[in-house]
Amino acid sequence: MKCCSPRIAPIVKGDRFYLDLCPNNDFERKQMLNILYASIGGSLMYAQILENPDMEHWKAANKVTRYFKAFGGKLQSEVEIQAPAAKFYNFNRKQLEHLPNISTHINGAKGDWQNVGFVKQWEFTIACIRWRKKKSAKAKIESIDDENKAITYSVFDGEVSKNYKSLKAIIQVIDKEHGGGGIVKLTYEYEKQKEDITGLSPQSILEFGIKVTKEIDAHLVKN
Known part of the structure; x- marks a missing residue:
């Protein structure tokens, strides 16, 4: 994570996530079985509901989103x-x-x-x-x-x-x-x-x- 590049926001105005982006056939659904999308989302959601999150939690979560956006x-x-x-x-x-x-x-x-x-x-x-x-x-x-x-x-x-x-x-x-x-x-x-x-x-x-x-x-x- 040390190579992360700072950005104003990991997702910018204009980005859209909609149903057509979901897997449309058996081949694409098989691909997603090997991708830890739920695990990543779940970890970030857990960080969201912590009773006492501090700035370190925020910095860590922000680095994750910046990394995927940049690299x-x-x-x-x-x-x-x-x-x-x-x-x-x-x-x-x-x-x-x-x-x-x-x-x-x-x-x-x-x-x-x-x-x-x-x-x-x-x-x-x-x-x-x-x-x-x-x-x-x-x-x-x-x-x-x-x-x-x-x-x-x-x-x-x-x-x-x-x-x-x-x-x-x-x-x-x-x-x-x-x-x-x-x-x-x-x-x-x-x-x-x-x-x-x-x-x-x-x-x-x-x-x-x-x-x-x-x-x-x-x-x-x-x-």
Whole structure:
């Protein structure tokens, strides 16, 4: 907690928490089973009802909320695709070795892939505000949910480990209710090494994922 950065308030005017943010399917509900949300909330509620809280209790609770606001986060985006959802998911599940031949952002890939626990090393080009450089990172498959067309990766090493204590990437492909194609839901959950990242920012990672998703879709539509 010594690295906490002071803020005026952990939650600012304009933040909204509403029903649509809750898990919408079995895959998302399973994810929340491993997250100690209730434990954190319960601890803060206990601090709230103490008969004789003092300034130290307030400082401790405030540090917790500031920490999560400054260092931890989650970014999501949905990309509409023209390729069938099952075809797109199958490519991510079993054919990612072809990605360097499809994407202008992926330069190379080494290692095993298709099963949980397997690790693959990626060479990629990512553009940030101040630079556009070739980088490398490793991705380990944490879970595969074929029923919900979802794969969870733990991303580490290289530029990622310099900036993040943890980075999880979740790709879920959803069938459209009407017509062909589907929706690719990209989720990135992270904990930064420090508050201000000048290089590989969460937003640049999300934008990178969106670009690669569109490249895969364009390839699958043609082939």
